[in-house]
Amino acid sequence: MTIIDSQVHAYEANTAKRPWHSVPNWPSHVTGDEMVAAMDKVGVDGAIFISAFSMYRYDASYAVEVQQAHPDRFAIVKPVDPDDPAVADVIADWKTTPGAVGIRIMLPKEAQRDPNDPGINRILRAAARHDFPVNILCWGNLDVGTALIDGHPGTRFVIDHLGIVQPRVPPAPPQPWADLPKVLELARRPNTVIKVSGACTLSQEPYPFADIWDPLARVFDAWGFDRCLWGTDWTRAFAVVNYEQAVEPFLNMDRLSDTERAMLMGGACAKAYGWLPRKP
Numbered sequence: 642m643t644i645i646d647s648q649v650h651a652y653e654a655n656t657a658k659r660p661w662h663s664v665p666n667w668p669s670h671v672t673g674d675e676m677v678a679a680m681d682k683v684g685v686d687g688a689i690f691i692s693a694f695s696m697y698r699y700d701a702s703y704a705v706e707v708q709q710a711h712p713d714r715f716a717i718v719k720p721v722d723p724d725d726p727a728v729a730d731v732i733a734d735w736k737t738t739p740g741a742v743g744i745r746i747m748l749p750k751e752a753q754r755d756p757n758d759p760g761i762n763r764i765l766r767a768a769a770r771h772d773f774p775v776n777i778l779c780w781g782n783l784d785v786g787t788a789l790i791d792g793h794p795g796t797r798f799v800i801d802h803l804g805i806v807q808p809r810v811p812p813a814p815p816q817p818w819a820d821l822p823k824v825l826e827l828a829r830r831p832n833t834v835i836k837v838s839g840a841c842t843l844s845q846e847p848y849p850f851a852d853i854w855d856p857l858a859r860v861f862d863a864w865g866f867d868r869c870l871w872g873t874d875w876t877r878a879f880a881v882v883n884y885e886q887a888v889e890p891f892l893n894m895d896r897l898s899d900t901e902r903a904m905l906m907g908g909a910c911a912k913a914y915g916w917l918p919r920k921p
Contacts (some may be wrong), residue, residue, distance in 0.1 A: 642903035642918060645910040646688035646888075647872030648838045651676040651707055652696050659703060661696040666809060667876045676818040677714055679875070679884045684892075687918020688871070689910065690715040691776065694747055699725075701735075701880030708740035713919035716742040718776055723760030729767040736771045742914040743799065744768060745776040748786055756788035765789065769796040774913060776836075783823040790830050799913060800827065800835040800873060807842045810880045817843040818856045828863040831893070834913050835864055837905065840870030841890065842881040849890040852913065858896070866904040870913060 779786030
């Protein structure tokens with residue numbers, strides 16, 4: 642099967658050439674070349690490279706450089722700015738960028754965005770016009786995310802990280818799956834798929850994270866494997882799991898059939914983004 646990681650973040654060291662906006666608890670650098678090496682080690686064929694918002698905000702120039710260097714391995718997604726009055730033109734330009742397969746909006750509760758925010762709605766209309774899937778980070782804010790999705794039935798959405806707040810450092814919160822009922826209800830929206838990304842960070846048990854499989858089974862049942870996109874969210878998950886630990890449990894879990902595993906770990910992602918890597 643072709644394995645596609647639905648969310649990775651690569652980045653250069655924090656230098657004056659390309660300074661970070663903020664300094665998360667990530668490694669000092671995970672370059673595109675280093676990301677490819679990590680993928681090769683565990684048999685991941687390709688990845689959706691999400692330009693790291695915490696470091697680069699709306700500047701996706703490094704993602705473009707990496708995709709140019711590794712066009713067979715990465716497709717790229719750019720965060721876009723709801724406060725930019727020219728954001729529709731930004732999206733139109735991004736659509737012409739080689740390897741670009743989508744855009745992203747950041748909608749956590751602390752962003753304090755209303756579902757009727759004119760900038761957000763401008764983005765969603767432009768995405769529909771260009772048939773660009775919108776990756777939406779709305780963990781801890783699923784009610785607002787759901788309202789946006791309901792208000793734009795002609796726009797395609799990809800829910801980041803199961804729609805569930807995930808820790809940057811261990812341990813997992815006491816009730817990591819508290820929002821699961823909202824996630825399951827959201828599955829009724831036919832214009833939406835969900836990333837099963839960063840799931841291992843929600844485990845309260847050590848590797849191989851046996852306690853994630855019952856809640857994930859409910860996600861798979863509600864959404865269907867053809868709408869579930871496995872991913873690691875590495876390097877955001879770095880302090881909780883390493884790359885191999887985020888991959889191997891899904892490769893080895895005997896609760897998945899070969900057909901289900903192939904759809905979860907690549908097929909659904911290829912369908913959502915219209916992109917396939919070329920195997921190394």
